[in-house]
Amino acid sequence: MNPLADRATTLTPSLTLAIDAKAKKLKADGVDVAGFGAGEPDFDTPQHIKDAAIAALNAGFTKYTPSSGTPELRAAIAEKLKTENGLDYKPSQVIVNCGAKHSCYNAIIATCNPGDEVLIPAPFWLSYPEMVKLAGATPVIVPTSEANGFKITPEQFRDAMTPATKMIILNSPGNPTGSVYTREELLALAEVAVEEEILILSDEIYEKITYDGAVSTSIAGLSKEIYDLTITVNGFSKAYSMTGWRLGYIAAPVGIAAAIDSIQSHSTSNPTSFAQKGALAGLKGDQSFIGEMVKAFNGRREYMYDRLTKIPGITCVKPMGAFYVLPNISSFGLGSADFCDKLLDQQKVACVPGIAFGSDAHMRLSYACSMENITKGLDRIEAFCVGLAK
Numbered sequence: 001m002n003p004l005a006d007r008a009t010t011l012t013p014s015l016t017l018a019i020d021a022k023a024k025k026l027k028a029d030g031v032d033v034a035g036f037g038a039g040e041p042d043f044d045t046p047q048h049i050k051d052a053a054i055a056a057l058n059a060g061f062t063k064y065t066p067s068s069g070t071p072e073l074r075a076a077i078a079e080k081l082k083t084e085n086g087l088d089y090k091p092s093q094v095i096v097n098c099g100a101k102h103s104c105y106n107a108i109i110a111t112c113n114p115g116d117e118v119l120i121p122a123p124f125w126l127s128y129p130e131m132v133k134l135a136g137a138t139p140v141i142v143p144t145s146e147a148n149g150f151k152i153t154p155e156q157f158r159d160a161m162t163p164a165t166k167m168i169i170l171n172s173p174g175n176p177t178g179s180v181y182t183r184e185e186l187l188a189l190a191e192v193a194v195e196e197e198i199l200i201l202s203d204e205i206y207e208k209i210t211y212d213g214a215v216s217t218s219i220a221g222l223s224k225e226i227y228d229l230t231i232t233v234n235g236f237s238k239a240y241s242m243t244g245w246r247l248g249y250i251a252a253p254v255g256i257a258a259a260i261d262s263i264q265s266h267s268t269s270n271p272t273s274f275a276q277k278g279a280l281a282g283l284k285g286d287q288s289f290i291g292e293m294v295k296a297f298n299g300r301r302e303y304m305y306d307r308l309t310k311i312p313g314i315t316c317v318k319p320m321g322a323f324y325v326l327p328n329i330s331s332f333g334l335g336s337a338d339f340c341d342k343l344l345d346q347q348k349v350a351c352v353p354g355i356a357f358g359s360d361a362h363m364r365l366s367y368a369c370s371m372e373n374i375t376k377g378l379d380r381i382e383a384f385c386v387g388l389a390k
């Protein structure tokens with residue numbers, strides 16, 4: 001008897017786990033590892049957000065809330081989506097979930113059937129294909145080009161489509177690519193989606209983290225037809241440095257929102273009550289924290305991009321958002337897992353192999369870490385690459 005369900009055995013074990021485990025072991029043994037693996041801001045959650053959650057706890061706000069979130073938080077999110085993103089959602093169309101990862105999962109589970117295909121531009125956030133598989137649907141990976149800044153074109157979208165295509169997942173600003181789609185680019189993609197009636201899952205978790213004047217656009221706001229096909233996902237983890245709080249949300253057309261509400265009511269129920277009070281304070285309070293964080297990220301981004309592109313053999317698309325760079329390391333003739341493994345063994349630098357994101361030509365470096373770590377790590381990466389080129 002196999003105790004496991006098919007869906008549990010079709011998941012791809014995380015390729016990054018082995019390297020991550022090795023890096024952690026080295027660190028525990030006292031080795032000075034330069035780590036670029038972080039997937040979360042290295043800033044503390046702002047104090048006024050913590051204070052609101054603490055006050056909620058002390059006031060006894062420790063019981064179930066409505067499964068889709070407190071009415072005040074859903075209203076505040078609807079208000080935010082209106083004023084900041086130009087999106088018209090009623091509070092009833094907003095469902096608060098246990099992290100934006102959970103939002104994506106719920107959105108896929110609520111809409112995709114076995115046999116449905118879901119288009120995922122690569123390099124992609126590694127959970128998307130696995131979520132699609134958990135829904136019994138089929139992930140269809142669409143490689144993008146560096147020349148186009150890792151962004152899928154309308155032609156690539158059209159070419160990847162079959163009668164079974166149900167959804168496309170867009171993530172702008174993107175992890176791991178750092179790419180930010182312009183309004184025009186999104187409009188062109190949306191036209192294809194509308195023509196063929198394809199749902200759009202728009203993961204906008206990095207919307208606040210952009211550089212050089214790049215602006216995150218919410219695709220659902222581009223027309224009524226697009227709105228009707230789009231599930232907008234966002235959350236608090238990245239903008240407010242609240243990864244451990246587990247709060248994200250979806251905003252969707254009425255029918256989809258109701259389905260997600262129902263699914264959530266029978267699985268996780270509400271996200272943590274007092275965490276929701278913290279998030280509310282985040283939305284309503286002083287936003288200056290975000291600007292300061294993005295400024296710090298930008299200094300690190302400029303430095304890393306500059307250093308990486310000076311290393312012979314490395315090319316790099318300049319990231320316009322999020323907090324990752326994705327240098328191309330293919331000229332060294334090693335697969336990305338092999339490259340990252342050797343880099344860790346020889347120089348004690350931990351990076352994430354691109355193969356985990358569907359691109360073996362790259363590796364991902366996060367700059368959600370100290371400048372000291374970045375300087376040290378880049379010295380070592382440079383030495384490693386010079387050694388390989390010999």
Ligand SMILES: *Cc1c(COP(=O)(O)O)cnc(C)c1O
Binds near residue numbers: 102175236
């Ligand atoms: C971090 C991240 C998320 C979600 O984070 P949560 O902590 O679950 O809110 C979603 N999408 C992408 C692309 C991310 O990098």
